Amino acid sequence: MAKKSQILTPDYTPVEYDPQYILMVNHLKKYFPIKGSFGKEIGAVKAVDGVTFNLKRGTTMGLVGESGCGKTTTGRVILRLSGDKTGGQVLFNGQEVYDMSKKEMRDLRTKMQIIFQDPFSSLSPRLPVGEIIGEAVKEHGVVPKNEYEDYLDKVMDECGLQPFHKDRYPHEFSGGQRQRICIARALALNPEFVVCDEPVSALDVSIQAQIINLLNKLQEERNLTYLFISHDLSVVEHISDTVGVMYLGNLVEYGDKKDIFKNPLHPYTKALFSAIPIPDPKAKMNRIVLEGSIPSPANPPQGCKFHTRCPYATERCKCEAPRQVEVEPGHYCVCHLYDK
Numbered sequence: 001m002a003k004k005s006q007i008l009t010p011d012y013t014p015v016e017y018d019p020q021y022i023l024m025v026n027h028l029k030k031y032f033p034i035k036g037s038f039g040k041e042i043g044a045v046k047a048v049d050g051v052t053f054n055l056k057r058g059t060t061m062g063l064v065g066e067s068g069c070g071k072t073t074t075g076r077v078i079l080r081l082s083g084d085k086t087g088g089q090v091l092f093n094g095q096e097v098y099d100m101s102k103k104e105m106r107d108l109r110t111k112m113q114i115i116f117q118d119p120f121s122s123l124s125p126r127l128p129v130g131e132i133i134g135e136a137v138k139e140h141g142v143v144p145k146n147e148y149e150d151y152l153d154k155v156m157d158e159c160g161l162q163p164f165h166k167d168r169y170p171h172e173f174s175g176g177q178r179q180r181i182c183i184a185r186a187l188a189l190n191p192e193f194v195v196c197d198e199p200v201s202a203l204d205v206s207i208q209a210q211i212i213n214l215l216n217k218l219q220e221e222r223n224l225t226y227l228f229i230s231h232d233l234s235v236v237e238h239i240s241d242t243v244g245v246m247y248l249g250n251l252v253e254y255g256d257k258k259d260i261f262k263n264p265l266h267p268y269t270k271a272l273f274s275a276i277p278i279p280d281p282k283a284k285m286n287r288i289v290l291e292g293s294i295p296s297p298a299n300p301p302q303g304c305k306f307h308t309r310c311p312y313a314t315e316r317c318k319c320e321a322p323r324q325v326e327v328e329p330g331h332y333c334v335c336h337l338y339d340k
Helices: 071-078 102-108 129-140 145-158 163-167 175-187 205-222 233-239 257-262 267-274 315-319
Strands: 021-035 041-056 060-064 087-092 112-115 193-197 225-229 242-247 250-256 324-328 331-334
Touching: 021 071, 021 225, 041 071, 041 225, 041 242, 060 071, 060 233, 071 112, 071 193, 071 225, 112 175, 129 145, 129 163, 129 175, 145 163, 145 175, 175 205, 205 233, 225 233, 233 257, 242 257, 242 267, 250 257, 250 267
Parallel strands: 041 250, 060 225, 060 242, 112 193, 193 225
Antiparallel strands: 021 041, 021 087, 242 250, 250 331, 324 331
């Protein structure tokens, strides 16, 4: 029997499946309980608090924001790697991920994969690279046994690895090579959708470029769809088609990459973009410095969550949560400045 979603009376309007989108996320929530003495629940950390976006097939969506804003948790909840969701919808090819049975979810695992942030801690130190990449291939029977070795060599070659690397262990490789192993492990199952959780943040700049180019090449060859999580805006601008900006569990701005970078609307997005380094030493940076610290996701402010740091905050912002407004075609912003 299929598992039922946790919330039976949703506080959102369910969306209908649109075939042009491989992934439809609607008002997604994930709260982690805070427990006090005797295991009593005394509150919750609202890591993801009402995220909504659609992702077209064969495209890349960049998800950006400060550390702790909920980017990684969003990716993990979409893949059903963090237990039950608290609310919302996650439709993958029209199917609600959280209503699937164990067997259905097992089959879906081959279509949804993740590349983790730290290439070293995500690889088992006790297994050689060949087993790390091929373990899931054997488990899911992706290819017949007599074709297994050739298939493994082909996947490794696509990711810039040599056949003799199969007998080596992760500690024998550099950071860039280890990330290539992680990419090969994810792609060995022929997925349709990959969550890239800051895959280049731990690498040197020159190696970052190699990995980004590799991801672009594989996307073209395999028609892959990426959710690219990062705090490096220059990398996001290079690889993404659409961009979502997160703050304290909410998506505050979402739209086409060109629209977001050319005309950022939300005050938080403007502050983020003002911190992008300019390679000209004579150019003057109009840096927007946000005052105060990020509020706790366990006790977020009432109204707009950004009003405690926003230079344009009004009394309305302190008591009324803003709604998502389509300011220009395909460019959405969650701010009272555009909701007159």
